[in-house]
Amino acid sequence: MTVPSATPQPGALVTHAWQQSTWLWDIHFGVALLAAELFVTFSHGPNPWVTFADGWLLLSIPLYVAVGRPALHHDAENSRRAFAFCTGMAVLYTPAAIVAQEASVAMVALAPLSYLLLSRFRAMTFLLVYNFTPLIGWTVMWWDEPGHILRTALIAVVVAGSSMTIGGWVESIAVQSSERATLIRQLEENREELARLSVAHGALLERERLAREIHDTLAQGFTSLVMLSQALESELGDTSEQARRYIDLMQRTARENLAESRSLVSSLTPAQLDDSSLDEAVRRLGDRLAEELGIVVDVRVSGTPRPLPPAVEVVALRASQEALSNIRKHAHASHAEISLAYTPGGLELTVRDNGLGFSPIASGSGYGLPGMRARVLEIGGTTKLSSAPGEGTCLSVRLTVRARPQDAVARAEQLQETKR
Numbered sequence: 001m002t003v004p005s006a007t008p009q010p011g012a013l014v015t016h017a018w019q020q021s022t023w024l025w026d027i028h029f030g031v032a033l034l035a036a037e038l039f040v041t042f043s044h045g046p047n048p049w050v051t052f053a054d055g056w057l058l059l060s061i062p063l064y065v066a067v068g069r070p071a072l073h074h075d076a077e078n079s080r081r082a083f084a085f086c087t088g089m090a091v092l093y094t095p096a097a098i099v100a101q102e103a104s105v106a107m108v109a110l111a112p113l114s115y116l117l118l119s120r121f122r123a124m125t126f127l128l129v130y131n132f133t134p135l136i137g138w139t140v141m142w143w144d145e146p147g148h149i150l151r152t153a154l155i156a157v158v159v160a161g162s163s164m165t166i167g168g169w170v171e172s173i174a175v176q177s178s179e180r181a182t183l184i185r186q187l188e189e190n191r192e193e194l195a196r197l198s199v200a201h202g203a204l205l206e207r208e209r210l211a212r213e214i215h216d217t218l219a220q221g222f223t224s225l226v227m228l229s230q231a232l233e234s235e236l237g238d239t240s241e242q243a244r245r246y247i248d249l250m251q252r253t254a255r256e257n258l259a260e261s262r263s264l265v266s267s268l269t270p271a272q273l274d275d276s277s278l279d280e281a282v283r284r285l286g287d288r289l290a291e292e293l294g295i296v297v298d299v300r301v302s303g304t305p306r307p308l309p310p311a312v313e314v315v316a317l318r319a320s321q322e323a324l325s326n327i328r329k330h331a332h333a334s335h336a337e338i339s340l341a342y343t344p345g346g347l348e349l350t351v352r353d354n355g356l357g358f359s360p361i362a363s364g365s366g367y368g369l370p371g372m373r374a375r376v377l378e379i380g381g382t383t384k385l386s387s388a389p390g391e392g393t394c395l396s397v398r399l400t401v402r403a404r405p406q407d408a409v410a411r412a413e414q415l416q417e418t419k420r
Helices: 022-044 048-058 060-071 080-099 101-117 120-141 146-236 241-267 278-293 310-331 368-378 405-419
Strands: 002-004 013-015 296-302 335-343 346-353 382-387 393-400
Touching: 022 048, 022 060, 022 101, 048 060, 048 080, 048 101, 060 080, 060 101, 080 101, 080 120, 101 120, 101 146, 120 146, 146 241, 278 296, 278 310, 278 335, 310 335, 310 346, 310 368, 310 393, 368 382, 368 393
Parallel strands: 296 335
Antiparallel strands: 002 013, 335 346, 346 393, 382 393
C-alpha cells in the first residue's frame, strides 16, 4: 500500500520499496508460472490432462497483466481489484492443481502476492483455498488410495502453515514500515512547525525591540527637541520675523518626525494591542482560557485605565500570556484570576490560580518564566512568583512608568498659551 511521504513536500506520497520495483514482481510471477508449466509437462508427458492444466495456468498471465499488476500500483489492501485478481487465480489454479499436483509450484508466487494485495485475514483465507480445495479434488479422484491422500494432505498442511507464518511475518514488516514512514512524516512536520514558530518568535522579539528603541531614543529625542524649541521661543521674546519663522519650522519638523516615530512604534506593537487597550486585550486572553479549559477566569481592573508606553503594555501583555499558558499546560486549575492595577507610578499585574502548584526552587527547566523575568527586568520592572505543591500559583509583575518627555511638552504648550 502507499503511505505518506516522510519528505517535507505537503501531500507527497511514497510507495514501499517492494512496490517501487513492480518489474521484479513481474519476473517472480513469470518464473513461478513457467516452473509450474514445466513441472506439469515433463512430469506426465503429453496427455489431455496436462494440456488442460497448462491451459488454465496460461490464462493467469492476462489476468495478472490486466488486474493483478495494476493493483500493485495502488493502495490495494481489501480493494476490489486485488480481491478480483486473487479470486480469478483461485478459479484458474484450483482445477490445474487438481488434475496435476505439480501445478502447486505456482504457490511460490500466489502466497506472497496474496499478502501483498490483501489484508492478513483475506490472504490467509485464499491460502486455505489454494491449498485445500485441490485436496478435496484429489480425495474424490484417489479415494481408493488413502495413503496417497494422507501424504498429500500433510504436504498441504505444511505448505499452508509455512506460507501463513512467513506471510504474517512479512506483513508485520510492512506494517512497521508504514508506521515508521508516518512517524518520520510527523517528525518532519513538527520540525517545520518548530522552525516556523522560531522564526516568528524571533521576528516578534525584534519588532518589540525596535519599538522600544524607537520609543526610548528617536521619539523622546524629537520630544526634547520640541521642548527646547518652545523654551527658546519663550526666551527670545520679540525677535525678527525671520528668526521666528525658523523656530516655527524647527518645531513643525520635530513634531512631524515625532508623529512618524510614534506611528512606527504603534505598527511594531503586538496585534492584540492594535485596536484595543491593554485591559481589553487581557480580558480577551482570560475569556479564551475560560472557553478552552471550561474554568472560571475573573479579570479585575482597578485604578484609572490609561494608555501606557508601548514597552510597558507589551511586557504586561506578554507576561499575561505566559502566565495563562502555564495555567493551560500545567496547573489543572478550576479557577483563575487576572488583576490589572493602574497606579500613579505604573502598573501591577497579578495572575492567580488554584491549581496543582509547584516548587519554584525545584523548577529549573523551561524558558517561559526566565524569559518573562528578563523582559520585565529590561524595562526596570520586578517579578514575584509564589507557589507550592497543592497550593496554586501567584505571579505578580510590577512595571514602573517613567515620566515621559511628551507630558512635559504638553505642559510647556499649556504654559506658552497662558503667556500669550
